[in-house]
Amino acid sequence: MQKTIQLQLLPSEAMSENTICEHIASSVGEQPRDISGFHIIKRSLDARSSTPRIILTVLAFIREPYFPRENRIISFPDVTKASKKVIVIGAGPAGLFAALKLIESGIQPIVLERGKDVRARRRDLALLNKEGILNPESNYCFGEGGAGTYSDGKLYTRSTKRGNLERILQLFVQFGADENILYESHPHIGTNKLPHIITAMREQIRDCGGQFLFGKKVIDFTYSDDAIRSIKTADDDNFSADGYILATGHSARDIFHILNKKKIKIEAKPFALGVRIEHPQSLINSIQYRFDRLIHDAVGQQEKKWLPPAAYSLVEQVNKHAVFSFCMCPGGIIAPASTSQQELVVNGWSPSKRNNPYANSGIVTTIEENHLKSFSTHGALAGLHFQQSVERKAFEAGGGKFVAPAQRMEDFVNRKTSTRLPDCSYLPGVHSCSLNEVLPDFVYESIAKAFIFFGKKMKGYYTNEAIVVATESRTSSPVRIPRDPKLLHHPQIRNLFPCGEGAGYAGGIVSAAMDGERIAAALANRWAK
Ligand SMILES: Cc1cc2nc3c(=O)[nH]c(=O)nc-3n(C[C@H](O)[C@H](O)[C@H](O)COP(=O)(O)OP(=O)(O)OC[C@H]3O[C@@H](n4cnc5c(N)ncnc54)[C@H](O)[C@@H]3O)c2cc1C
Numbered sequence: 453m454q455k456t457i458q459l460q461l462l463p464s465e466a467m468s469e470n471t472i473c474e475h476i477a478s479s480v481g482e483q484p485r486d487i488s489g490f491h492i493i494k495r496s497l498d499a500r501s502s503t504p505r506i507i508l509t510v511l512a513f514i515r516e517p518y519f520p521r522e523n524r525i526i527s528f529p530d531v532t533k534a535s536k537k538v539i540v541i542g543a544g545p546a547g548l549f550a551a552l553k554l555i556e557s558g559i560q561p562i563v564l565e566r567g568k569d570v571r572a573r574r575r576d577l578a579l580l581n582k583e584g585i586l587n588p589e590s591n592y593c594f595g596e597g598g599a600g601t602y603s604d605g606k607l608y609t610r611s612t613k614r615g616n617l618e619r620i621l622q623l624f625v626q627f628g629a630d631e632n633i634l635y636e637s638h639p640h641i642g643t644n645k646l647p648h649i650i651t652a653m654r655e656q657i658r659d660c661g662g663q664f665l666f667g668k669k670v671i672d673f674t675y676s677d678d679a680i681r682s683i684k685t686a687d688d689d690n691f692s693a694d695g696y697i698l699a700t701g702h703s704a705r706d707i708f709h710i711l712n713k714k715k716i717k718i719e720a721k722p723f724a725l726g727v728r729i730e731h732p733q734s735l736i737n738s739i740q741y742r743f744d745r746l747i748h749d750a751v752g753q754q755e756k757k758w759l760p761p762a763a764y765s766l767v768e769q770v771n772k773h774a775v776f777s778f779c780m781c782p783g784g785i786i787a788p789a790s791t792s793q794q795e796l797v798v799n800g801w802s803p804s805k806r807n808n809p810y811a812n813s814g815i816v817t818t819i820e821e822n823h824l825k826s827f828s829t830h831g832a833l834a835g836l837h838f839q840q841s842v843e844r845k846a847f848e849a850g851g852g853k854f855v856a857p858a859q860r861m862e863d864f865v866n867r868k869t870s871t872r873l874p875d876c877s878y879l880p881g882v883h884s885c886s887l888n889e890v891l892p893d894f895v896y897e898s899i900a901k902a903f904i905f906f907g908k909k910m911k912g913y914y915t916n917e918a919i920v921v922a923t924e925s926r927t928s929s930p931v932r933i934p935r936d937p938k939l940l941h942h943p944q945i946r947n948l949f950p951c952g953e954g955a956g957y958a959g960g961i962v963s964a965a966m967d968g969e970r971i972a973a974a975l976a977n978r979w980a981k
Pocket residue numbers: 541542543544545546547564565566567592593594595596597598599600601602603604605606607608668669670671699700701702703704706707779787789799800801951952953954958959960961962964
């Protein structure tokens with residue numbers, strides 16, 4: 453017999469398969485020896501009870517042989533001789549998943565990526581972290597796998613299209629991700645594991661006859677009669693195909709400039725900007741797991757060591773602006789995510805074990821059209837210029853070499869320069885300064901007020917032990933590249949398909965991947981008719 457059962461276990465109990473079997477047996481009134489095995493269907497943490505519990509939904513095999521979980525394997529045909537070819541510009545999650553879906557549909561992808569492969573890219577990241585030297589073509593945003601490769605690898609999305617989400621997670625597993633992403637309520641791959649997965653995707657694309665080229669930065673294209681005729685790369689190569697997927701991400705500002713210059717419609721869109729905050733992870737654990745409640749609880753004290761590093765999610769309306777936490781990384785590192793010289797951008801990541809002593813999160817506020825009045829002469833690029841101006845101020849305030857300007861949290865609120873900064877995970881280093889010199893007033897004030905509210909929601913969060921680092925400016929694209937609502941091509945160019953985060957249709961790895969698949973499917977449908 454197979455039965456779906458929900459269990460509430462202590463964290464230590466959830467670590468042991470034998471103990472899980474014992475709990476299954478007692479919940480169905482059988483002996484542990486009668487349970488031949490189980491599949492985990494869902495796993496989440498309930499931190500509300502006095503001792504946090506792991507909630508497990510399992511499919512138990514009772515008095516019948518156990519069989520391992522059968523993951524669906526998606527097969528990819530040989531497309532070497534395909535009649536249709538599509539150029540995919542950008543090898544981030546949107547571009548990679550688009551290329552794979554094209555292959556599945558019998559179309560040959562030609563992936564053009566401005567950066568380097570994951571391995572060569574790692575050396576450029578080391579140079580940036582250790583010596584503050586940025587390669588504008590190979591960094592945390594540009595290169596194989598895009599911003600997704602050295603990202604945190606949290607695989608959450610607000611999308612409700614469950615089937616599509618499961619397919620993306622299945623594909624990640626097929627290319628080497630741990631199976632647990634299929635059942636964790638908050639799946640996370642970790643920066644250390646993503647490069648292998650991305651490499652396996654590229655090998656699959658090449659094995660099937662797709663092309664995958666590095667160092668191919670698209671800098672121009674020709675078009676006539678509503679269609680792109682050819683595209684040009686910085687190394688003076690030209691390419692042409694039956695369709696073009698533009699998946700260049702939110703940091704490819706040069707692409708927005710090219711489109712704008714050629715009068716190909718782009719639109720300004722709201723985005724978010726702010727800072728990254730870092731607390732000791734032990735402090736976030738003690739707040740979130742309410743360690744104060746466990747002082748007189750012997751079981752709770754024992755269980756502390758089995759709890760995962762705690763996460764949080766915060767939001768507050770301040771003066772009609774939403775201020776919210778973004779991309780929270782338990783056990784993480786603050787990373788330099790700049791793509792241009794003299795512009796400072798930070799973001800965060802964590803390894804799969806989330807075992808760094810710090811907890812960081814973006815704290816950002818929404819930037820709407822009415823905040824961009826002084827940049828309005830830039831039209832659709834107003835948000836981009838606004839972003840850039842803050843990033844430049846942050847770079848200057850840090851004093852160069854991607855050292856980040858920073859302030860203690862209470863000092864930030866009290867507008868006081870910190871005399872000494874606490875330790876910080878940001879490898880290029882931090883420099884004490886007043887962040888009101890960097891952030892626009894309304895951003896600074898909204899975030900300062902939100903910090904006080906956050907301290908009321910999470911007692912202990914508002915503390916001078918925390919460090920505020922500027923600037924978190926690449927949360928989403930400040931520009932949208934419009935597309936036809938049904939056929940998904942650009943309204944002016946029938947063979948150009950804007951895709952992913954840079955085009956304004958995704959926010960994060962999973963939604964970018966889903967958008968990539970959607971665009972590839974739209975192309976396949978067009979030619980199937
Ligand atoms: C440090 C960090 C941590 C993050 N953590 C998470 C997380 O935990 N979870 C999550 O969901 N998201 C996270 N993100 C965001 C996530 O990585 C992005 O949302 C996602 O990668 C967007 O996918 P995309 O394919 O649309 O664009 P991108 O990933 O930006 O890819 C665009 C690609 O296009 C290439 N390109 C750009 N211009 C050109 C050109 N002219 N010619 C050729 N190629 C070009 C770039 O080199 C890049 O490879 C993180 C990002 C960073 C930087």
